[in-house]
Amino acid sequence: MNLFKSEWRKLIYARSTYGLLLASIALASLSAGVTPYVLSHARRFMGVDGLSQSAIVDTVYGKAASAYLFAIILGVLLMAGEFRQGTAVATFLAAPKRSRVFLAKAAMAAVAGAAFQLISAGIAIVTAKIALGFYPEAAAPSDTAILDTILAALILVQCSRWLAWQLALYFAAR
Amino acid sequence: MSTSTISFNQLTKRYGKQLAVNNLNAEITPGAITGFLGPNGAGKSTALRCLLGLASPTSGTALIKGVAYSELEHPLHQVGAVLDSRGFHAGLTARQNLKVITAAAGIKDSRVDEVLELVELTDAAGKRTKGFSLGMKQRLSLAAALLGDPQILVLDEPANGLDPIGIAWLRGFLRKFADEGRTILVSSHQLAEMQHTVDDVIIINHGEMIVAGDIKSVVGDGTLEDAFLKLTLKNQASSNSSTGGGK
Numbered sequence: 001m002n003l004f005k006s007e008w009r010k011l012i013y014a015r016s017t018y019g020l021l022l023a024s025i026a027l028a029s030l031s032a033g034v035t036p037y038v039l040s041h042a043r044r045f046m047g048v049d050g051l052s053q054s055a056i057v058d059t060v061y062g063k064a065a066s067a068y069l070f071a072i073i074l075g076v077l078l079m080a081g082e083f084r085q086g087t088a089v090a091t092f093l094a095a096p097k098r099s100r101v102f103l104a105k106a107a108m109a110a111v112a113g114a115a116f117q118l119i120s121a122g123i124a125i126v127t128a129k130i131a132l133g134f135y136p137e138a139a140a141p142s143d144t145a146i147l148d149t150i151l152a153a154l155i156l157v158q159c160s161r162w163l164a165w166q167l168a169l170y171f172a173a174r
Numbered sequence: 175m176s177t178s179t180i181s182f183n184q185l186t187k188r189y190g191k192q193l194a195v196n197n198l199n200a201e202i203t204p205g206a207i208t209g210f211l212g213p214n215g216a217g218k219s220t221a222l223r224c225l226l227g228l229a230s231p232t233s234g235t236a237l238i239k240g241v242a243y244s245e246l247e248h249p250l251h252q253v254g255a256v257l258d259s260r261g262f263h264a265g266l267t268a269r270q271n272l273k274v275i276t277a278a279a280g281i282k283d284s285r286v287d288e289v290l291e292l293v294e295l296t297d298a299a300g301k302r303t304k305g306f307s308l309g310m311k312q313r314l315s316l317a318a319a320l321l322g323d324p325q326i327l328v329l330d331e332p333a334n335g336l337d338p339i340g341i342a343w344l345r346g347f348l349r350k351f352a353d354e355g356r357t358i359l360v361s362s363h364q365l366a367e368m369q370h371t372v373d374d375v376i377i378i379n380h381g382e383m384i385v386a387g388d389i390k391s392v393v394g395d396g397t398l399e400d401a402f403l404k405l406t407l408k409n410q411a412s413s414n415s416s417t418g419g420g421k
């Protein structure tokens with residue numbers, strides 16, 4: 001629990017965390033926000049007819065999960081950043097049982113990554129709603145579209161956790 | 175095996191072919207300052223890293239109160255360490271860097287401002303460590319070592335980068351710390367400084383101990399520098415002839 005608190009402090013004290021969060025929100029909102037425009041043009045000029053109206057709207061919401069890359073970067077920074085900074089020495093002096101340190105880091109990477117995705121996807125879903133408002137002819141999203149988006153966002157975060165874990169083990173082994 | 179404060183028991187550490195520490199045996203006197211001396215590459219940092227669980231011995235042990243560092247219940251409450259390899263998060267302030275450590279070690283946060291005051295860094299407490307000078311970083315390292323109010327200090331070249339005022343302050347600080355019955359193991363290259371600071375010395379070369387004892391018996395009538403040069407040069411010559419003759 002102590003170690004988790006320590007990782008939490010590393011996260012909230014670092015300015016890079018907030019930069020990444022902003023970038024994550026911006027990317028998710030941008031891709032969700034411009035997709036209605038792109039798709040409407042694609043339909044008009046390129047004859048994309050394979051997609052039903054409701055599939056298009058679902059695609060727009062799906063874009064809200066697209067900032068997972070930033071959750072991955074965050075995970076890697078959390079897991080491996082200490083070796084670059086040289087603060088790993090201080091951490092291992094406080095907690096010489098290294099497996100506990102890795103567990104705390106992995107847990108924090110998972111929680112923080114999930115929080116990143118939920119915040120970015122949530123804001124992007126609102127952006128998507130607003131963007132779709134410019135297209136009165138748009139169909140309603142399928143019942144599960146928003147839930148699917150959030151689930152997809154969280155699953156992508158699990159992948160990010162796995163990747164971060166692998167990278168950390170790689171760095172630790174050196 | 176002794177349960178005194180710090181003991182090295184046939185400690186050997188090998189990096190590939192390089193024998194960094196070779197069969198080191200030593201007991202550190204409790205309640206005293208022990209200087210850990212030796213030329214560059216002698217194995218001082220390696221021995222200290224083994225002691226602190228940051229490197230694993232190839233054979234032998236380095237123990238604190240009879241147990242390995244990794245087995246200590248609350249390590250930062252027992253041992254404080256300053257190491258050359260230690261870094262700080264450049265984007266975090268001095269205070270934030272220490273609060274990351276207090277959280278990990280279960281030390282109360284009020285200690286942070288206390289130790290910053292002790293090392294006279296209070297004015298820089300809210301500054302990012304990116305802009306810190308070498309001496310300021312060294313003071314911050316010392317502050318980190320003191321967080322748990324430990325009985326034992328292990329310091330690897332703590333005077334590095336300190337200005338004359340800082341060095342004088344450190345000397346006084348170490349003396350007071352030892353006079354309270356606490357134990358210090360400190361490596362340094364500043365022999366003139368060490369001569370007036372330490373009670374005991376251990377000198378190693380090529381990973382092997384060449385002399386250990388209280389400062390008076392090692393130094394005799396001369397200076398610590400004289401004794402150091404004589405001992406290490408003699409050791410150099412004998413190890414050269416022995417390796418030369420062996421091959």
Ligand SMILES: Nc1ncnc2c1ncn2[C@@H]1O[C@H](COP(=O)(O)OP(=O)(O)OP(=O)(O)O)[C@@H](O)[C@H]1O
Pocket residue numbers: 189192193194212213214215216217218219220221
């Ligand atoms: N991680 C490492 N990998 C390989 N060799 C190492 C490693 N660390 C130390 N060594 C080697 O072990 C020997 C002892 O190094 P160490 O850093 O312990 O010396 P030192 O006494 O602290 O020297 P200095 O006075 O320069 O700090 C050196 O020959 C060094 O090259």
Ligand SMILES: [Mg+2]
Pocket residue numbers: 218219220258330
């Ligand atoms: Mg060294």
